[in-house]
Amino acid sequence: MTQSASNELVSLILHGDIAVLSTDSPPVNALSLAVRQQLYTQLQQLMADNSVHAVILICEGRTFFAGADIKELGAPPVSPKISELNALIEDSPKPVIAAIHGNALGGGLELALSCHYRIATQSARCGLTEVTLGILPGAGGTQRLPRVVGVAKALDMICFGKRIGAQECQANGLVDAIAADDSLLDAALDFARTLVAEDRPLLRVRERRDHLREAEENPAVFQQFRTANAKKFKGLVAPEINIQAVEAAVSLPFDEGLKKEKELYTQLVAGPQPAALQYAFFAERQIDKIPGLPTDMAPKEFSKIGVVGAGTMGGGIAMNFASIGLPVTLLETSQEALDRGLGVIRRHYESSASKGRISDAQAQAAIGHLRGTLDIADLAECDLVIEAVFENMAVKKDIFARLDKTVKAGAILATNTSFLDVEEIASATRRPDAVVGMHFFSPANIMKLVEVVRTPQNSPQVIAPLLALGKRIGKIPVLVGNGYGFVGNRIINQRKLQGQALLLEGAMPWDVDRVLTDFGFPMGPFAMSDMAGLDIGWSVEQSRGETIRDILCEQDRRGQKTGAGYYDYDANRRATPSPLTEKIIGDFLAEKNIKPRQIGTEEIIERCIYPMINEACKVLEEGVAIRASDIDVIMVNGYGFPRYCGGLMYFADQVGLSKVLAIMQKLESELGETMKPAALLEKLVSEGGKLHKITNG
Numbered sequence: 001m002t003q004s005a006s007n008e009l010v011s012l013i014l015h016g017d018i019a020v021l022s023t024d025s026p027p028v029n030a031l032s033l034a035v036r037q038q039l040y041t042q043l044q045q046l047m048a049d050n051s052v053h054a055v056i057l058i059c060e061g062r063t064f065f066a067g068a069d070i071k072e073l074g075a076p077p078v079s080p081k082i083s084e085l086n087a088l089i090e091d092s093p094k095p096v097i098a099a100i101h102g103n104a105l106g107g108g109l110e111l112a113l114s115c116h117y118r119i120a121t122q123s124a125r126c127g128l129t130e131v132t133l134g135i136l137p138g139a140g141g142t143q144r145l146p147r148v149v150g151v152a153k154a155l156d157m158i159c160f161g162k163r164i165g166a167q168e169c170q171a172n173g174l175v176d177a178i179a180a181d182d183s184l185l186d187a188a189l190d191f192a193r194t195l196v197a198e199d200r201p202l203l204r205v206r207e208r209r210d211h212l213r214e215a216e217e218n219p220a221v222f223q224q225f226r227t228a229n230a231k232k233f234k235g236l237v238a239p240e241i242n243i244q245a246v247e248a249a250v251s252l253p254f255d256e257g258l259k260k261e262k263e264l265y266t267q268l269v270a271g272p273q274p275a276a277l278q279y280a281f282f283a284e285r286q287i288d289k290i291p292g293l294p295t296d297m298a299p300k301e302f303s304k305i306g307v308v309g310a311g312t313m314g315g316g317i318a319m320n321f322a323s324i325g326l327p328v329t330l331l332e333t334s335q336e337a338l339d340r341g342l343g344v345i346r347r348h349y350e351s352s353a354s355k356g357r358i359s360d361a362q363a364q365a366a367i368g369h370l371r372g373t374l375d376i377a378d379l380a381e382c383d384l385v386i387e388a389v390f391e392n393m394a395v396k397k398d399i400f401a402r403l404d405k406t407v408k409a410g411a412i413l414a415t416n417t418s419f420l421d422v423e424e425i426a427s428a429t430r431r432p433d434a435v436v437g438m439h440f441f442s443p444a445n446i447m448k449l450v451e452v453v454r455t456p457q458n459s460p461q462v463i464a465p466l467l468a469l470g471k472r473i474g475k476i477p478v479l480v481g482n483g484y485g486f487v488g489n490r491i492i493n494q495r496k497l498q499g500q501a502l503l504l505e506g507a508m509p510w511d512v513d514r515v516l517t518d519f520g521f522p523m524g525p526f527a528m529s530d531m532a533g534l535d536i537g538w539s540v541e542q543s544r545g546e547t548i549r550d551i552l553c554e555q556d557r558r559g560q561k562t563g564a565g566y567y568d569y570d571a572n573r574r575a576t577p578s579p580l581t582e583k584i585i586g587d588f589l590a591e592k593n594i595k596p597r598q599i600g601t602e603e604i605i606e607r608c609i610y611p612m613i614n615e616a617c618k619v620l621e622e623g624v625a626i627r628a629s630d631i632d633v634i635m636v637n638g639y640g641f642p643r644y645c646g647g648l649m650y651f652a653d654q655v656g657l658s659k660v661l662a663i664m665q666k667l668e669s670e671l672g673e674t675m676k677p678a679a680l681l682e683k684l685v686s687e688g689g690k691l692h693k694i695t696n697g
């Protein structure tokens, strides 16, 4: 083996007549201009070198090429473009083999598709993820992938940005061989030597049409895909354009298909969604950058987890840890509650296995990591205990006092409270530095967002490991300050309050919900209330029919669970506007001599979303959120704020802060002090600043 020419990013190592081009461009070997230039130059030389009979493309570090450098996407492409690199590879007179580990994504997979063969490690994953960034595979992926895996599989991968594992890649012909994780280069060298020895043909994907034949004979497959996924694609521009690009792979010759792909790519980048989605991508990677938190802290080992409460939240929380192989002890107050909780969890895993989401072995392993107890002493050796009982301060303080006396020193105690004061809960213990909030979102085993609530007493030795653990269980852990409703609930509460106020002015619940779901939320405030239950915090003894919610509860219309709330529900819980609710609201307004008025879409948007922006400004002013983009990560991942708008803060800048301020000033004049514009909003308007760029420290 001889080390030959190498630039600082791409090294050439010759193994006899096999050339290995190894790229080392941390953190993810993105195909930046520098990487492309060095690859292109080295490949040109190797194509002309008759002593080289095959080329292997491999990467150092955590992954194969993870796509184009997203930071370059906003600027005009500079040659050599990935598509030019791909053409050079595909037209090579000698075999080029992609040796894939980690993630071959976007342009990285497109480059691998232009190779003649592909080898992947057991743990490798491949995907064309461009649609998640609001664009499409712009280096031939929409033309080559269908030629390898067929149109149906390609549509599913491309339009959802799906990543598939090595075994699935091999089963679909996307990779030709699988190597052990620790012997990729050796396997690639053996593969290359065999190719050369057997003088195997160069398989150019561009020349294949066998996998397109089914779609050629049945072009209805595209419309069927559109219809089947219309709801999932609602509001998004890129999926439809990606479908059109795949249609071109079937209807046009390859080179014309490439031209069509380029035309559609250009059409997409002209719209607002790519920038918003790419902002959201980077915003999610800012959340673990915490000012003042040392970055070189030794990781804390979490080997035993305790969860107090085996209800809906406690059970979901426990699953997050059991699913990654951590032993979890669930504490309940009665055997019946414990058995019910563990039964729900077991059925969930068994259902996931029956649907093929996980294997039977994985389901049984996760279930095996769970044990239940009625004795708090069984939590003594836990490194982290998460309390998930009902929202009552006295109950929580009692539990934390008992945990404090029982659980070993150095363990962290967390509360899943969604709005109670974490410092007050911590005051019931002798370890307030190690008492934090971990606000999961229901269903806790599915929802990605966790608000990690920090108090002034918490030490970095507590916060840093918790954020790392949050990522380890596959969550998006955002660090927030203590305070009523922390960040997300505090902000979304503005939407709820204004929705209720609009009912007293003439709007119907379904009017408000429709406007907000058309805006892009998965649900409006009234459908959400019906789902959660209208009787949270309501008591029949104290109810005096003073609000519409009270009257609904008094008439046993407590939400989905009673078959009626703001909406009527059929046996399948399908909601329809309720004539009875309409009458209740009409009578309520009449009794108060309120004349209902027509309320239009724009006013509902302004009343429900702008006060959320204003509240978010206050959250930033008070330092409860570290940066505005953290708020966007919370609103997108916890409350369904449409990701293609970037997030609440990014959206505010797109609307224009002057307009937001003017509306808030109007609302203040109409509705009073609660609508007073935040000082930060006024400051940014006077300075011409951008809200989504604001950071505290």
Ligand code: T1G
Pocket (backbone or CB within 6 Å): 027, 028, 030, 062, 063, 066, 067, 068, 069, 070, 071, 073, 082, 103, 105, 106, 107, 108, 110, 129, 130, 133, 135, 136, 137, 138, 139, 141, 282, 285, 286
């Ligand atoms: N470009 C630039 N930076 C990137 C990057 C990329 N493609 N991917 C990740 N990073 C940065 C990220 O911002 C973070 O930076 C660090 O790498 C670690 O990321 C022509 C046009 C690869 C699965 O969609 O899915 O190809 O915060 O925390 O959890 O058709 O990163 O450390 O400074 O996510 O190990 C398509 C996106 C591009 C892949 C690794 N590619 N990346 O996950 O690390 S468009 C993608 C990921 C394209 C072509 C088109 C993940 C990962 P910092 P991380 P990770």
